[in-house]
Amino acid sequence: xxxxxxxxxxxxxxxxxxxxxxxxxxxxxxxxxxxxxxxxxxxxxxxxxxxxxxxxxxxxxxxxxxxxxxxxxxxxxxxxxxxxxxxxxxxxxxxxxxxxxxxxxxxxxxxxxxxxxxxxxxxxxxxxxxxxxxxxxxxxxxxxxxxxxxxxxxxxxxxxxxxxxxxxxxxxxxxxxxxxxxxxxxxxxxxxxxxxxxxxxxxxxxxxxxxxxxxxx
Amino acid sequence: xxxxxxxxxxxxxxxxxxxxxxxxxxxxxxxxxxxxxxxxxxxxxxxxxxxxxxxxxxxxxxxxxxxxxxxxxxxxxxxxxxxxxxx
Numbered sequence: 001x002x003x004x005x006x007x008x009x010x011x012x013x014x015x016x017x018x019x020x021x022x023x024x025x026x027x028x029x030x031x032x033x034x035x036x037x038x039x040x041x042x043x044x045x046x047x048x049x050x051x052x053x054x055x056x057x058x059x060x061x062x063x064x065x066x067x068x069x070x071x072x073x074x075x076x077x078x079x080x081x082x083x084x085x086x087x088x089x090x091x092x093x094x095x096x097x098x099x100x101x102x103x104x105x106x107x108x109x110x111x112x113x114x115x116x117x118x119x120x121x122x123x124x125x126x127x128x129x130x131x132x133x134x135x136x137x138x139x140x141x142x143x144x145x146x147x148x149x150x151x152x153x154x155x156x157x158x159x160x161x162x163x164x165x166x167x168x169x170x171x172x173x174x175x176x177x178x179x180x181x182x183x184x185x186x187x188x189x190x191x192x193x194x195x196x197x198x199x200x201x202x203x204x205x206x207x208x209x210x211x212x213x214x215x216x217x
Numbered sequence: 218x219x220x221x222x223x224x225x226x227x228x229x230x231x232x233x234x235x236x237x238x239x240x241x242x243x244x245x246x247x248x249x250x251x252x253x254x255x256x257x258x259x260x261x262x263x264x265x266x267x268x269x270x271x272x273x274x275x276x277x278x279x280x281x282x283x284x285x286x287x288x289x290x291x292x293x294x295x296x297x298x299x300x301x302x303x304x
Binding site for chain 1: 220221222223224225226227228230231234235240242243256257258259264265287
């Protein structure tokens, strides 16, 4: 896992939740292109947080090899659907693994008056991205709920299982409060969380989802 | 893990921006097979085929196929009834 700050000339600015595409070109002209969620809030230096995927074509370069001053092609900002406009209504964010990255851009861009709840599923304690920052930001207006699916340290007080309906019932805002919902993670994770919330009475159209692949990044 | 191959239309936002010149994930499409209207962000997308395949999230029919070559891009839109572009 690595966060890279990009100096993208002419970057027009972005909205929380948007992503960008990174394109790498090999000497023989072969190109590989992948999407990465923007982690920084609007108005701050553009940053992406990249998870290294073993069989990936782009993420091993970004995580292991890219150095200060390296250049590569970036296209963006991209997306208008998985984007949060802060209108004061409560927000429920559900992230699995690196699916927390666009949600972090939302948390970082909040005015501080909008109530936000984050339900964040990680494999292990060590896999929790932005762990310290989330702890520091948590308070009145931001409530953070962690769940660990593959083991937990002694004294862990968070959840210790995959997201299920019981967990969603305990953590999600009541549907009557008409919260905005953003769910990002692997396909299976997003489908399970979205189905669970629909079961709790959330209108399907109030749930915005973004799925990413488990391989190939 | 067949299910994990399925992404959604957010994943093709960049490619669609390049093809159509506008933000497309919020654009409404109508499926040529079942007539369901949906935004592209909610379509089902497979990017591990030789090209990119976009399917209707409701009836699973193919809406669109895109194959990129070195100096050209082939776009099959035959599964779409309409798309509603902004502006």
